[in-house]
Amino acid sequence: MTADSDSENYIEPTSRAPVKVFDCKNCDLGSLVEEIASYEDRVQKIIDYVLSGPFKGKTHDELAKFVDTFGARPSGTFDLEKSIDYMIDLTRKEGLNDIVTEELEVPRWERGIETLTMFEPRKKKMDILGLGESVKTPLNGLTAEVVVISNFTHLEDTPDEEIKGKIVLYVPIFTTYVETVIYRKEGAAKASAKGAVASLVRSIAPFSINSPHTGSQNYSDGVEPIPAAAITLEDADMITRLYNRGEKVKVNLIMYSTLETAVSRNTLIDLKGYKDPEKLVIVSGHIDSWDVGQGAMDDGGGMFISWAVPVILRRLKLTPRRTIRTIFWTAEELGFYGAHSYKKSHKSESHNINYIMESDEGTFAPLGLVANGNRKTRCIVAEVLKLFQSINASTLVEDDSPGSDISIFTSNGIPGASLHNDNAKYFWFHHTEGDTMNVETPENLDLCTAFWTAVAYIIADLSVDIPR
Numbered sequence: 001m002t003a004d005s006d007s008e009n010y011i012e013p014t015s016r017a018p019v020k021v022f023d024c025k026n027c028d029l030g031s032l033v034e035e036i037a038s039y040e041d042r043v044q045k046i047i048d049y050v051l052s053g054p055f056k057g058k059t060h061d062e063l064a065k066f067v068d069t070f071g072a073r074p075s076g077t078f079d080l081e082k083s084i085d086y087m088i089d090l091t092r093k094e095g096l097n098d099i100v101t102e103e104l105e106v107p108r109w110e111r112g113i114e115t116l117t118m119f120e121p122r123k124k125k126m127d128i129l130g131l132g133e134s135v136k137t138p139l140n141g142l143t144a145e146v147v148v149i150s151n152f153t154h155l156e157d158t159p160d161e162e163i164k165g166k167i168v169l170y171v172p173i174f175t176t177y178v179e180t181v182i183y184r185k186e187g188a189a190k191a192s193a194k195g196a197v198a199s200l201v202r203s204i205a206p207f208s209i210n211s212p213h214t215g216s217q218n219y220s221d222g223v224e225p226i227p228a229a230a231i232t233l234e235d236a237d238m239i240t241r242l243y244n245r246g247e248k249v250k251v252n253l254i255m256y257s258t259l260e261t262a263v264s265r266n267t268l269i270d271l272k273g274y275k276d277p278e279k280l281v282i283v284s285g286h287i288d289s290w291d292v293g294q295g296a297m298d299d300g301g302g303m304f305i306s307w308a309v310p311v312i313l314r315r316l317k318l319t320p321r322r323t324i325r326t327i328f329w330t331a332e333e334l335g336f337y338g339a340h341s342y343k344k345s346h347k348s349e350s351h352n353i354n355y356i357m358e359s360d361e362g363t364f365a366p367l368g369l370v371a372n373g374n375r376k377t378r379c380i381v382a383e384v385l386k387l388f389q390s391i392n393a394s395t396l397v398e399d400d401s402p403g404s405d406i407s408i409f410t411s412n413g414i415p416g417a418s419l420h421n422d423n424a425k426y427f428w429f430h431h432t433e434g435d436t437m438n439v440e441t442p443e444n445l446d447l448c449t450a451f452w453t454a455v456a457y458i459i460a461d462l463s464v465d466i467p468r
């Protein structure tokens with residue numbers, strides 16, 4: 001995921017990583033160009049149906065009803081399972097009955113009380129969020145001095161004696177998600193290896209109104225698991241300033257949680273293809289969320305635009321050649337549990353995945369796709385995207401492993417794409433109490449729904465398979 005900053009195709013990072021736009025100048029698709037262009041009427045039909053027809057505002061309304069009814073849907077909870085049942089019901093009401101759920105074991109990590117109080121050089125209570133699957137502290141918490149660490153090289157260069165018995169605070173400044181998130185994911189394990197008693201991280205976000213951002217983290221084998229939490233940018237920066245002035249910063253950290261396992265389900269909804277029903281074009285998003293906020297943005301929006309694809313195609317009687325399969329992945333947030341399970345249980349038919357799509361980076365105004373694949377594949381997808389110039393969604397961004405859940409498939413060479421959207425503010429809300437319906441707008445959701453539906457339809461209906 002690197003990009004040449006001298007290239008004219010380089011665009012400022014908006015989300016997970018810097019992006020590189022595909023140049024289709026030398027594509028030679030022969031008669032396929034005409035075939036793809038022939039979908040113009042059907043694309044317009046879908047756009048009209050969603051932007052100004054019977055589906056106008058529906059994605060937003062349904063998403064709002066969903067998140068207001070169930071709220072947050074953490075992995076392993078009854079709320080998540082009830083929300084899955086609700087989506088099955090909603091789908092059946094649309095006359096789509098080809099629905100299967102597949103069970104799998106998932107973690108159930110439940111957050112309890114969490115407090116962080118600085119009491120030297122002065123008293124201040126701080127807002128924190130424990131990281132996924134963090135262990136708890138003793139009942140009265142841990143009281144220790146804070147060592148501020150700017151990056152992993154800094155940690156390595158710091159003698160163990162200076163870390164031992166202390167609480168490490170990582171203060172990486174957000175650049176891109178991919179670059180910065182390693183401190184959330186690996187920070188506790190690395191701090192523990194040096195003898196720290198707990199690990200705090202400056203929230204992985206470019207902007208904050210005193211909001212801590214949770215997220216998953218991994219302990220490594222052979223290392224004592226220590227409590228791990230995120231603090232706000234404001235508090236992290238203040239502690240850093242105090243520390244750099246030579247002040248001793250002492251805190252008390254109390255964290256409680258439980259970790260069990262439970263059973264959840266992936267949900268598969270098929271709109272069977274008329275010619276090659278065994279071949280699949282998958283559209284997807286995850287139905288679970290963190291326990292904070294409502295999971296409206298992450299990933300309610302992505303799940304609902306994927307739900308809308310078979311619903312709209314059925315209503316418009318547009319049946320593609322191949323099967324459209326909508327998947328609601330479960331337990332994404334704690335580590336892609338649903339996607340891993342699907343990959344394992346559908347191994348024998350993975351050659352039938354013609355294309356796999358996922359929306360899990362926001363449903364702001366759509367701009368195009370982030371896609372992998374060989375040159376021919378990228379040329380075909382770029383040609384398809386030309387049909388979306390009227391809604392400004394024609395950009396193809398190149399990435400060898402797009403998506404989050406689907407990266408398990410795309411990194412193994414299965415062609416696929418994630419939704420490229422105007423998500424510069426995505427990480428303002430990501431994994432916080434602020435992930436609510438207020439992030440979403442009916443207009444953007446309509447645009448995403450129309451785009452997602454039409455792209456999936458064309459790829460599922462083309463006379464040629466997407467090459468691997």
Ligand SMILES: [Zn+2]
Nearest residue numbers: 286298299360
């Ligand atoms: Zn997500």
